[in-house]
Amino acid sequence: MKFYLGFFVITALAIFCNAFQIPSFEDVRQSWGNLVGSKKPVKKQRAKRSYQRSTGTGDESSTPTEAQTSTLPMKNGKINLRYMPTLGNGHLGATVYSDAVYLNGLFNGAGDKSHRAKIPALTMSRAKLREDNEKTAQRKFNFDSRTGVFTEKIECDFANIEHKIYVHAKYIRLLVSTIKMTKRQITGSSSSGKITFTYPQVNSTNDLSLVSKRSVDGGSLRYIMKTKEAEQDGKTNEVSIYMNDPINDLSIGFRKVEYAAVLMAVDKDGSAAYNEFKKGMLLMERGFEKEQDFLLEEHIEHWKKIWDAGRLEVEGDLIISKLVNFAQYYIYSSLPPVYAHQRPSREDVYLGMSRVGSAWGGANDPYKGHVMWDSEMYIIPSVVLFHPEHVKHMLWYRGHVSANAKVAAEADGITKGNKYPWRSGTSGKDVTPNCPDCANRLYVNGAIAFAVRTFFSATRDRDYITNLEYKGCDLMIESARYLAEKALYDPKKGRYVINEVTGPDEYHKNINNNAFTNVLASLAIHYARYFACQCEKPEAEIIPETYIQKALYMYLPFDISRRLHYQFEGFQDRPPSERVSQADTIMLGYPLNWNMSMDIYRNDLEYYETKTDQSTSALTWSFFTVGWKWIEETSKAKSFFLKSYQDFVVQPFKVWTEYGDHSNVQNEGAVNFLPGMGGFLQSIIFGFAGVRIRPEMLEFHNPIPAPDTDKIKLLGFTYLGAKMDIEITEDRVIIKVKSLGLYPLKLKRNNTEGREEELERGKTIEIDEQDKAKGFYIFSPEGTGCEHPRDYVYMPWGYSPFINSANIVRISPFYIIILVAALIMKIT
Structure with missing residues (x-):
């Protein structure tokens, strides 16, 4: 009886779910092989510490916040100002x-x-x-x-x-x-x-x-x-x-x-x-x-x-502690002066964060002091949870120059949306010298939209969207609308494509369907509808269903057998010896937090580790670090953490260079390279501390100390206006609530109990090692009242444990069949 009842239920469910593309046996075999076989045994070992790059000078100070030397960096008998x-x-x-x-x-x-x-x-x-x-x-x-x-x-x-x-x-x-x-x-x-x-x-x-x-x-x-x-x-x-x-x-x-x-x-x-x-x-x-x-x-x-007001600290290793302190100083010393005795006039808007900070940018310097996409993707995330008010003023620049971004979109044949340039100065026009393909770097728009998403998710700052000076609503919406207009339907693929683009990898220009660009576009469109609701605008009119369909059916170059993303359409047909210049496709996992199975993320990391030029810039290895930590490959995360800074930091003053020892252009690249510092700080905050900023919650995924350290301290850590001091050690997390903002907050552990705790001023919450490993999150029970952004593209079965290719299905029907059958077998 038990057998016949089980057989009947499974058959009925299979017939019912036929429209949901139940996987074939081959699909299941391939997916199982990737899920099980992709996790290679990792030999546990301590990452080998290498000395930091030096110019013949050493730091003689044992104080974590100071550098002292008897000899300055020299070149040809003169002080080398670069360092x-x-x-x-x-x-x-x-x-x-x-x-x-x-x-x-x-x-x-x-x-x-x-x-x-x-x-x-x-x-x-x-x-x-x-x-x-x-x-x-x-x-x-x-x-x-x-x-x-x-x-x-x-x-x-x-x-x-x-x-x-x-x-x-x-x-x-x-x-x-x-x-x-x-x-x-x-x-x-x-x-x-x-x-x-x-x-x-x-x-x-x-x-x-x-x-x-x-x-x-x-x-x-x-x-x-x-x-x-x-x-x-x-x-x-x-x-x-x-x-x-x-x-x-x-x-x-x-x-x-x-x-x-x-x-x-x-x-x-x-x-x-x-x-x-x-x-x-x-x-x-x-x-x-x-x-x-x-x-x-x-x-x-x-x-x-x-x-x-807010800072990151680490304890237990003097080298890492100094790197953290100096990186924060170099970034903070270029932030908008929001606490100044006499702020600049409203007409004298802060003109964005250049990748070389505020002390470089002359006629003979790389990047000329211009603002680029790494302000939004590398620097803002490292600051937003400590100094959100500064980030709001950084974003102000993009809103301030939106008129010329509108003109640029129209020149590109797009009547809806704004197009932001590769490099911009006072006017917001493209001032990039000698770069024909830079007009095709559409991920700049996506990075700006993602920065707005990050800032608003961390703050729910109503002033940013109601104060017309910031133009926050228009910045988010118009950035997304431009990307939506660029996505065109390809009947052969049955998908929307974005062709003739250049992604972050500068070795491959003017290619079709860069995975990073297309995912950014999808995320921007989804979030723009959510944000339009926040701005109390008619979201379905501003971001119509036709745009949402583009976001849901965006083409992603994905190999279903190998279960990995190709950087762009046709990448797999390139010679195996071809390399990519920097982090590109691996950024789907972090910082984009893209909705995909962990085995796919692992495969992307492994594949592009071998494809990345070892002379890459300081923009790359930090995001690999976060990825390996996210999929619990702690040994590899430690190795890449070391790799992310050891060749890029010059002693004694901890000045970061754009390129490292292995690069032939090290002396030609930028110095005081803030994106490298921002990526390094992100590897600690979002990698080892496990933080994820979601649209309506703050997630902590198995937080642990950074390599060779004993403790991470997130001081003045700010979420939805609340300030907390968070200490992370190997065996516990301690959260001290200093103050609350406008929104009530709760903390929920990911253990079987799922117990919720109110966060109250003066309260201390301790999370033990077992619960810490399972993770926890902080959220406000006071919702926004807006439909949560969907944040996915329909993909083949097994791409995500939550989304299938044909319909909006949160759990795969295949798993539903197995679960229901097992339940019936147990009952009968």
Whole structure:
């Protein structure tokens, strides 16, 4: 009886589910072979630690936030500025000992000649001693990543000298240089105890014309300079520079301590520059009278406010700890100055995060200070859970230049949507030099849409979508609409295709159906409908069903037998020796969190590990790290974690380069390469800490410490306005709720009980090792009221455990048959 009843139910279900494409025996065999056979045994071993790349200098400090050295990076007998630390606050940026200062939004050059205008660094000078004093002098150089202060310490016969250089964090228009001389012994004469300085002269440059020069306030100087050529529309910009009378020499005589300072204030707004210059001078003079430095104290206090608001820390390994601290500093020092004493005017919008930060970008520098897609894909995710307000201002730039993005879409024959360029400056127009295929890098649109998705999922910031200045709703919707319009139906495939594109891999240009681009397009369309609802717009009209069908039936080059994605259509027919330049298809798993089975993700990682050029840029290995951690290949994740930084970090100041030791273009690539740093930080936050930002929840997948460390600390970790301190060790996770935002929050473990806990201010929740391994998530029971984005494409059976190719089926009918049959067998 039991047999006949079971046979009857299985037959009935099979007939009923015929429309759902029940897999053939061969499908099941192939899928089972991939699922079981793809997991190769991994030999457990500790990742071999390699020394970090050096330029002949070493970091002598044992403090996790500082670097100290006796020798600076040199090249041909001169200081190698490429590897010196950068100073900045998001409005002003400079490299230590460089002759250039760069100002947010000040560009020179029309069209593809656009670059940041070089402003003379009037305060940037080194202390010089007499030749006989120099022979016995000892110099030490210290850089503090917590404060962005560079200090040169000189110990000589007559004095101990401290020369500090920094860009002020609070008074964002100030570049400060201070000197303190402390007498060591009585010298024969004042001339024997002297240091001298040489400062740049202000004249017209290739970028700026000197308009006027005059004295102000009895000894200080004001310069007005003007850019020579506008990026568009012929409108050049003036910049005002204030500087106190520079001290060319300083002697130590009968006084025990001597102080001196040189201040430079820079801005397009002359009154703002002057006000901060006066404030800085007043603080400096009052401090010197009391043998204190009030200006420095306010700078340090402001940086403390930034770090206290949110940061990542690791414990247990000095090398990794320093890398984390310095990477965050270099990124944070280029973020929009939202906490400044006097913010830039509304007209002077923060012009985005360049991949080289705020201290590079001149005419001879790579990338010219332009904004690119890695701002959204590599930098924003590393910041958004600690400093969401800064991310909102980063996204503001894209909304600010949306008019020219609309023009670009129309020039491409698309009447709906905006098209964002590969590289952009003040205008938002494409300023990429000599790159015919760059117009086809449509994943820029997808990256922008994904950044909006990431930001809003982490914050539900209503101001971003209601405040028309940000243009948040239009940014998301119009980015997606352009991609939807580019997807065209191919009757032979029965799918929508996006042809003639270039993906992140720059070795293969103008190809069809790049998997990364097509997945980004699908995600953008799905989320745009959800976001339109959030914006209280008629979502079904703005993102019509025809667009949703494109998102659901987007073509993905996928090999059903090998169960892996091909980078683009026809990739499998290329010579086996062909390589890809950087991470591309593997980004489907992370950062896109694409809905696919883990064996497919594994196969993608294994396949493209062998296909990736080993001379790849710093954009690649961090995302491999996250992938291997996500599929629980911890040993491989550790190996790739080491690989992600060891060839790209230059000692002693932890400056990242675009290319590593294995690359022939290492000395030609960018330095202070922020996307590399952002990817490295992401490998810890989203890899080892296991964080996933979902549209309506925050997931933690088996969080563990980073390799060779004992603890990850997510301090000031912010989700939906709530702030938490989270500590992750091998055996537990501790969450301390510091404050709550507008939304109530709950935590739910993925164990069999599925117990929910309210998050309340002051509450501490401890998750033991067993529950930690199973994962947990944080969510708000107060839903958004909008239909959740579907976030999938219909694919063959077994592609995802949740989605089949023919219909919206959350669980495969094949699994339903097995489960129901088993249940009946048990009952009877």
